[in-house]
Amino acid sequence: MWARRSSRLHRGRNNVQLSVMVTRVSQRLNEAGTPVYYPKAELVAALNEAQRYFVLLTLGLENSISWTPEATFTHMLSVASDWICPLRITDSTGAKVRPATLAELAALNPSWISSDTAITRYLSLGADFIGVYGQSFAALTVTYVQAPAALVDDTDVPAIPAEYHAALVSYAIYRCRMVEGAQEFSKTIPYHDRFMDAAKQYAGFVRSRNKGARYDKCPPEDEFFDRSKLAGTMPVNLLPQGDGTVTPQ
Amino acid sequence: MIDAADCITDITYRLGFQDADDLDATGTWVTSTELYEFADEAVQRLAYLAGAFITYDSSITVSEGTAVYDEPAANVYTLAAWLGTANLRLTPVRELWALDATWSATSGASTRASLDAGSIGTITLYPNPSAGGTLNQIAEEYPCTIALDASTVQLPIPLQDWLSYRMLEAARRKESDGTQTEMADHYEQRAATYEEIVQHLYGVGA
Numbered sequence: 262m263w264a265r266r267s268s269r270l271h272r273g274r275n276n277v278q279l280s281v282m283v284t285r286v287s288q289r290l291n292e293a294g295t296p297v298y299y300p301k302a303e304l305v306a307a308l309n310e311a312q313r314y315f316v317l318l319t320l321g322l323e324n325s326i327s328w329t330p331e332a333t334f335t336h337m338l339s340v341a342s343d344w345i346c347p348l349r350i351t352d353s354t355g356a357k358v359r360p361a362t363l364a365e366l367a368a369l370n371p372s373w374i375s376s377d378t379a380i381t382r383y384l385s386l387g388a389d390f391i392g393v394y395g396q397s398f399a400a401l402t403v404t405y406v407q408a409p410a411a412l413v414d415d416t417d418v419p420a421i422p423a424e425y426h427a428a429l430v431s432y433a434i435y436r437c438r439m440v441e442g443a444q445e446f447s448k449t450i451p452y453h454d455r456f457m458d459a460a461k462q463y464a465g466f467v468r469s470r471n472k473g474a475r476y477d478k479c480p481p482e483d484e485f486f487d488r489s490k491l492a493g494t495m496p497v498n499l500l501p502q503g504d505g506t507v508t509p510q
Numbered sequence: 511m512i513d514a515a516d517c518i519t520d521i522t523y524r525l526g527f528q529d530a531d532d533l534d535a536t537g538t539w540v541t542s543t544e545l546y547e548f549a550d551e552a553v554q555r556l557a558y559l560a561g562a563f564i565t566y567d568s569s570i571t572v573s574e575g576t577a578v579y580d581e582p583a584a585n586v587y588t589l590a591a592w593l594g595t596a597n598l599r600l601t602p603v604r605e606l607w608a609l610d611a612t613w614s615a616t617s618g619a620s621t622r623a624s625l626d627a628g629s630i631g632t633i634t635l636y637p638n639p640s641a642g643g644t645l646n647q648i649a650e651e652y653p654c655t656i657a658l659d660a661s662t663v664q665l666p667i668p669l670q671d672w673l674s675y676r677m678l679e680a681a682r683r684k685e686s687d688g689t690q691t692e693m694a695d696h697y698e699q700r701a702a703t704y705e706e707i708v709q710h711l712y713g714v715g716a
Contacts, residue, residue, distance in 0.1 A: 300523070303523050306520055306523075310520075310671050313667065313668040313670070313671060314668065314671060316668060317668040317669075317704075317707055318707070333566075334566040334648075336565075336664065338511055338664060338666070342511065342667075343666075343667060344666055345666045345667075345668065345711070346666075346711050346712070363589055363590050363648065367590070367597060367599075371597040372595055372596070372597060374592060374595055374646075375595035386561065386564040386589070386648065386712075386713070387561055387562055387563055387564030387565070387650070387712055387713075388562045388563070388564075388664065388665050388666055388669075388708075388712050389664065389666070390564040390565065390566075390648075392566075392648075408666055408667035408668055439524050439678075439693065440523060440524050440525075440526060442690050442692075442693055443690065443692040443693060446693065446696075478711065481706065481707050481710040481711075486703055486706065490699045490702075491696055491699045491700065
């Protein structure tokens with residue numbers, strides 16, 4: 262499955278440039294030609310938000326860097342500004358540095374913060390706080406979930422797989438109409454539902470892949486999210502009806 | 511690293527303003543100062559809702575014969591503590607009583623720390639330390655106050671949108687000409703979704 266997806270990505274057959282996505286969003290907001298009510302900057306901001314949210318929901322974008330710790334504890338946002346969370350850490354031999362909790366490290370060695378051994382365990386807490394067990398600091402390879410680079414130029418292409426680019430367009434339509442308020446905005450909830458269905462599909466793929474690769478993090482389960490709550494006090498007949506939603510009686 | 515100033519740029523249009531100048535014009539129903547306040551409140555709330563702001567704190571100096579110390583002002587909770595590099599096992603006061611009937615009068619090399627033996631916001635070392643040193647802690651600490659020119663928060667880039675939704679929610683819920691409670695409800699649920707992801711990735715709070 263992964264090989265098939267990779268080959269499609271490399272061919273780039275379905276890749277959609279930023280300018281094309283902006284045009285599609287604009288057309289579907291009934292603004293063919295030059296955007297007026299929904300300015301281009303707003304459309305681009307909406308598409309960027311869509312891509313960031315897609316990656317956060319799916320953890321589907323990763324990067325590997327070489328990193329040599331300089332202390333037991335490090336805030337990884339100072340090492341990689343696009344950091345989201347760790348997936349795997351390996352040492353120079355390729356051996357996995359295993360994740361551990363504070364309780365496990367304390368049980369392993371009560372003086373673990375000053376242990377003068379090679380790095381064999383790591384601790385991940387908070388948004389970017391990483392601790393290593395072993396102060397014989399050497400280069401590590403850190404694979405982490407990466408925040409997507411912002412789409413800026415007309416020729417920029419989203420970093421997520423091409424088959425999900427249409428989901429970004431759906432999200433951007435939903436997001437642009439927030440300015441109008443409940444009655445008009447509630448009509449765009451199905452667009453949000455379509456985006457979430459796409460994210461759910463891809464998150465399932467990434468989850469299976471991450472488990473197979475023995476990564477240390479998986480995407481959140483879709484069951485976390487009750488999409489029916491998103492409608493809040495909007496008209497009940499406009500609630501999303503898609504997969505994974507609950508319609509109040 | 512995210513910047514609340516970027517969030518304000520991001521939500522200006524959704525609040526019905528043309529640009530930053532329009533937002534800060536005289537007599538608008540919401541101002542950028544208020545938006546920074548909303549952002550600050552959202553971040554303080556996240557600090558106890560999720561374990562997002564974990565840090566290594568070495569700001570307390572322990573003195574011989576003094577067992578009780580005030581936690582740093584920003585401390586939300588402590589996960590682990592060491593006196594120098596010696597592990598201090600976090601222990602509730604009821605277990606100190608069980609361990610040693612006169613625990614508060616016992617002196618020696620500290621091996622335990624209690625967060626409920628003293629008043630709220632203090633950490634108590636047991637035994638009463640016979641030598642000084644640095645108290646090192648892994649702790650959740652809320653970030654500095656968010657305001658104009660002090661608006662960065664140590665969170666990954668995608669959570670910029672979480673902060674935007676919290677600001678939108680608070681602005682639309684405010685009693686004003688721009689009140690939209692149904693949109694505020696929607697923004698709140700969107701922000702809550704982000705917070706569930708934060709809890710999944712980084713752990714729950716206190």
